[in-house]
Amino acid sequence: MPLVVYILGLAIFSLGTAELMVAGMMSTLSDAFDITVGEVGHLISYYAFGVMLGGPVLTYVFLKFKAPYRTTLLWLLGLYVIVQGFSAFVSDYNVLVAIRIVTGILCAGCLSLSLATSMALVPVESRPRAASIVIAGFMVSNVFGVPLATIIDQQWGWRMSFGLVAILVFICLCALVRLLPPMAGGSAIKMAEEIKAFKNKAYWKACATSCLILGASFAAFSYFVPVLVDVADFNMQTVPFILMLYGLANIVGNMITGRLAYRHSLAIMVVGLIVLIISLLGMALFTQYQSIAILAVIFIGLSGVPMNPAMMARIVSVAHPGPMVNAVHTSVINIGLGGGSYLGGMAISSGYGLRSALWIGLILAILALLSVLPYARRGKQGWN
The missing domain is CATH 1.20.1250.20 (MFS general substrate transporter like domains)
Incomplete structure (x- = not known):
């Protein structure tokens, strides 16, 4: 299995951690933004709604216009780094809500393209395994990502947790710039x-x-x-x-x-x-x-x-x-x-x-x- 497939899985691990890590820092965010625990929980919902909106729309666009996998994925990851990184500095709850929706939309595009890219990199018989490695990134984010984000929040604050996610995505982006080969887009949608x-x-x-x-x-x-x-x-x-x-x-x-x-x-x-x-x-x-x-x-x-x-x-x-x-x-x-x-x-x-x-x-x-x-x-x- 090419190394780049595991890097794609690590990128999705980062995005999955970003979606769910709010669950581990309820009281911190409640105090930081002077909101209820319920409103903190809504931040998970907003990210999920972004994924909901972005999934079908971006999939249709990618297939309709045969977007090149490599270029499009790198741009989306780059945008994710910027928006997620900005979230570590905000002090207004409504701004954070908007950021969560945008990062959710970008996550949907990154996930779709990471799956398509991983399967395009390997022979047909290895495609299910490649896809499972990428999806495993989301699964493992529950095991290690959320608990680690919670520990970091307890020691250094929620801003550090948000910022480190952006840094990890940036590291994956740099590795993909170097390792990911040029790839054509998928076939037109039927x-x-x-x-x-x-x-x-x-x-x-x-x-x-x-x-x-x-x-x-x-x-x-x-x-x-x-x-x-x-x-x-x-x-x-x-x-x-x-x-x-x-x-x-x-x-x-x-x-x-x-x-x-x-x-x-x-x-x-x-x-x-x-x-x-x-x-x-x-x-x-x-x-x-x-x-x-x-x-x-x-x-x-x-x-x-x-x-x-x-x-x-x-x-x-x-x-x-x-x-x-x-x-x-x-x-x-x-x-x-x-x-x-x-x-x-x-x-x-x-x-x-x-x-x-x-x-x-x-x-x-x-x-x-x-x-x-x-x-x-x-x-x-x-x-x-």
Whole structure:
């Protein structure tokens, strides 16, 4: 596997850390900007909404105009460095909101092009592995990126965390300038094939379930830190290690579901959602007990985000997996990610307490389970 593929994975690791690291610095940002914890959680939502907006639009533009991979990716990464770097110096919450939306849009373009570039660099038989290395950057950002950003915030402040992300992206950019060969753009988009998928009700049902699953997961994850500190009474020095357990659970769960998703996507979703519901319920009711809180975090990590391979398998089974189909599905996932975080923040800001975010996640998980139970009752092998 070429070294440049791993550098692309490191760049995506940086972008994934930027999206989620806010969850580890809730109290710091709340004090710095004189806002509520719920409003801090909204910063995750704004980044996710940027990804949602940028994914389909930039994918269409790249394919429509056959944008050269190398040049376009380097420009997008360069812009990301500038905007993310600027975020380390702002003092106004509204400016930071605008920056989060812009960086989300740029992240969507960087992810799309990094995947396309990684697969273009290797033989056909190695393309799935190359793509998995790039995607692994996002997964590993949960394990190491978010906890490290939390530790840096505790020692040197949130501005240092934001700035170091920009520096890491800049290092990746410099390496790619040197190592990434010139590459032509992708083939022109075939909208007729894509439109067929968009007319399929089964596709939108699959998107709705994906949205609810990610919404349930991130309504909880976005507020783990204040819940663990203020309700479970953990000290802030312990929290990064609990977040690391969550990230490791994500990876283990993804490894399990990745092997089973193609043949057993329905079973994975049903079992995974039942585990997610029980975990969220247990954490909402008993998070004051530290051992239960840690177990709940681990099982939410095992069952929530790791259902992604099953979600993708469902999409493939009901629609032609073209670039726009995948981009729209990714956008819908980010609606769930941002929407769950936003709803959790609204509940907290409205005075319902920190546990209210967990109850929001529980409601979304129940709705997701209800959306797949009809298929289980009918005993269908397919999703149509």
